[in-house]
Amino acid sequence: MPNTIVARDLRKRYGDVRAVDGVTLSVEEGEFFGILGPNGAGKTTTLEIIEGLRQADSGEVTVFGRSPWPRDPALLPRIGVQLQASSFFERLTAREQLRTFGSLYGVPDRKADAMLETVGLTEKADTPVEKLSGGQAQRLSIACALVHEPELVFLDEPTAALDPQARRNLWDVLRAINTEGRTIVLTTHYMDEAETLCDRVAIIDRGRILRSGAPATLVRGLDAATRISVAGGVLSEDEARALPGVDDITDDGVSLVIVTRDPSSVVAALAGRGALDGVQIKGATLEDVFLELTGREYRA
Known part of the structure; x- marks a missing residue:
């Protein structure tokens, strides 16, 4: 055009x-x-x-x-x-x-x-x-x-x-x-x-x-991990770390968050354990691209 x-x-x-x-x-x-x-x-x-x-x-x-x-x-x-x-x-x-x-x-x-x-x-x-x-x-x-x-x-x-x-x-x-x-x-x-x-x-x-x-192209070009959140108590940290493709784990008692660059393997493993109820999956967004390029320091 x-x-x-x-x-x-x-x-x-x-x-x-x-x-x-x-x-x-x-x-x-x-x-x-x-x-x-x-x-x-x-x-x-x-x-x-x-x-x-x-x-x-x-x-x-x-x-x-x-x-x-x-x-x-x-x-x-x-x-x-x-x-x-x-x-x-x-x-x-x-x-x-x-x-x-x-x-x-x-x-x-x-x-x-x-x-x-x-x-x-x-x-x-x-x-x-x-x-x-x-x-x-x-x-x-x-x-x-x-x-x-x-x-x-x-x-x-x-x-x-x-x-x-x-x-x-x-x-x-x-x-x-x-x-x-x-x-x-x-x-x-x-x-x-x-x-x-x-x-x-x-x-x-x-x-x-x-x-x-x-926007979607910029997001796909960012090498960012996916965060998969499950309700607290569904998995222990040790059980979560044993799942395939897990890079990191955080657990605040309310929800356990799995950081991964292989989300399909993690989700499949969670499904096999019947642990998908309430699962939230968050991939990279345009905001992640923006912060990656411009930095995170506050500017007045």
């Missing part, structure tokens, strides 16, 4: 800090693409360069075959942007805010109002934006990015302030618009979100892409 976004060797410095240090990536038409990284990794700066909100020091980027910088009026109706920090017109209600954004693109009020229901804000339609909660303001910001039905949507940590129900609701919304053929690029700190939604991801740190690919 044709590429909607092509970025080559993007670089951006702020003094001695290399915020973006040679980023090269492409996003296909209709793809759901995620950019993952720790705080300060360069995700937002990379996104802003692609969106045309910030000029790169060097490198080149095209969106729909056109350069987004300097700002290209021909691109603006084709893209929707939700920023990390949202700013709204003062003293407008949620409905008025969305209608104002829609009017910039010739969207009828009726169609703009329907977007409130899409993001679960119908009951807050007449609430001034300054009285919305953080999560509600986030959902309104996303509605503003989607109101004109753009072909390409940029979302910068769209679910950061949302509760679990609102997150899952938004996932459904994003899946639906992606299924309609729209291309979506998002940054997120939630690995389960990226693993669930994205066709491909790029893991970025210190301004460089460390690895990219389909």
Whole structure:
């Protein structure tokens, strides 16, 4: 499929800090693409360069075959942007805010109002934006990015302030618009979100892409053990260690966890002992890949 976004060797410095240090990536038409990284990794700066909100020091980027910088009026109706920090017109209600954004693109009020229901804000339609909660303001910001039905949507940590129900609701919304053929690029700190939604991801740190690919492919490429948990008392530690393929054992009295790189042999042995009731099997996840590449130290 044709590429909607092509970025080559993007670089951006702020003094001695290399915020973006040679980023090269492409996003296909209709793809759901995620950019993952720790705080300060360069995700937002990379996104802003692609969106045309910030000029790169060097490198080149095209969106729909056109350069987004300097700002290209021909691109603006084709893209929707939700920023990390949202700013709204003062003293407008949620409905008025969305209608104002829609009017910039010739969207009828009726169609703009329907977007409130899409993001679960119908009951807050007449609430001034300054009285919305953080999560509600986030959902309104996303509605503003989607109101004109753009072909390409940029979302910068769209679910950061949302509760679990609102997150899952938004996932459904994003899946639906992606299924309609729209291309979506998002940054997120939630690995389960990226693993669930994205066709491909790029893991970025210190301004460089460390690895990219389909989440399942990245997980399979990680040499990580499987953890098999059984209820405490089902097996003793000695019995568990005697099973084939066991690398390590931990037992906290509530559950016994078997660490193995040969889970099929362990599960077969447990089945032979009639010890499968309540068994939980946890393989590697995208979070394990992320931590393997970026480290485990906390970054403010």
